[in-house]
Amino acid sequence: MSGTTPEAKGDWPLYEVFVRGKRGLNHVHVGSLHAADDRMALTHARDLYTRRNEGVSIWVVRSEHITASTRDEKDPFFDPSADKVYRHPTFYDIPDDVPHI
């Protein structure tokens, strides 16, 4: 740990792995792994995360390429969705005898 990058030491970079469990479902984050390049990341992901038919499709992406919101930002960041109750169907009063609405 003397300031050299992991790659310089021969260590492989970190990838995040997303698996589509079956057709019709989204890819879901399942974990991470190390690999020398994208192609190796895919085959490692297959061996590590789909040994029992857990997936029909895999995405891998270098962890450093992911941009994420932080917990600290949470309240103000998600504020725009908190104060618009009129976006929900239950906001509207419709008489019970109106059918199919």
Next chain:
Amino acid sequence: MAAQHAAADAPPDTGLQRDFDRTIAREQRIEPRDWMPDGYRRTLVRQIAQHAHSEIIGMQPEGEWITKAPSLRRKAILFAKVQDEAGHGLYLYAAAETLGADRADLTERLIEGRQKYSSIFNYPTLSFADVGVIGWFVDGAAICNQVPLCRSSYGPYARAMVRICKEESFHQRQGYELLMTMMRGTEAQRAAVQDAVDRWWWPSLMMFGPPDENSPNSAQSMAWKIKRHSNDELRQRFVDMTVPQAEKLGVTLPDPELRWNEERGRHDFGTPDWSELQRVIAGDGPCNAERMARRRAAHEDGAWVREAAAAHAAKQAARAARAARERKGAAA
């Protein structure tokens, strides 16, 4: 996301500690980028790393029997099982990395003996019956330990444990089935099973760690809901679960004090030799040196492969970049 632990620890008066405590109290999960107390992070890294190391070292005792398995069926099963152990180690290393731990550093710590692995893997596998008993006892004990960890307060750890527990069930069942097969065999095979049971029973009970009164970190881990049950409670569950399985199999568990306690509705059992556990943890078990030497050799012998793959990746990336530049130049 892994590797980005961010949110530097801050003093409790900022409300961060209060948010953390409230999340734990509400049975919600702590996630990687959340603020967490230093002690919580340290405890988790230590526990998860130790758990990961155990899975990796745990490949060795059974791995020795892959080439000596008595049939292709048993060989294929054992191979798949040992591969699973590697997978479990990797899920757990990935969980530790979400806390800011570095993979290469964790490996170094194991190889240099600065981090521990489970004492159980320092015992030798003397016969093929040991493979069965390890599946039955050691993976059975692991299931007792790990099922509650699926509700651990740290999200990535809990999720790794869910995956692991699903796979451990195969491990335990293949072991028990192997033993049932041997028990239907010759007198010598039955004797080999009983011998393996005699050797693995007490070390398996020790897997749950020292008795509660000598387990100083347990209370804090339970308050943080990293851990859900005490060592003694889990040990008791394992005994209660295993006794009827032993009866069905037709083997004797080597404990003269083992008996059903009607009043408690649980089994009474003898005390493991805690000085033995201390010795094995301190490095003086039957196979400590061998396990460490083998792990170190695997790491060192594999160095050229890791370096070659990294060099190949760098070359490919450089080539792709040059080709892109040339295309751009041609277009201009």
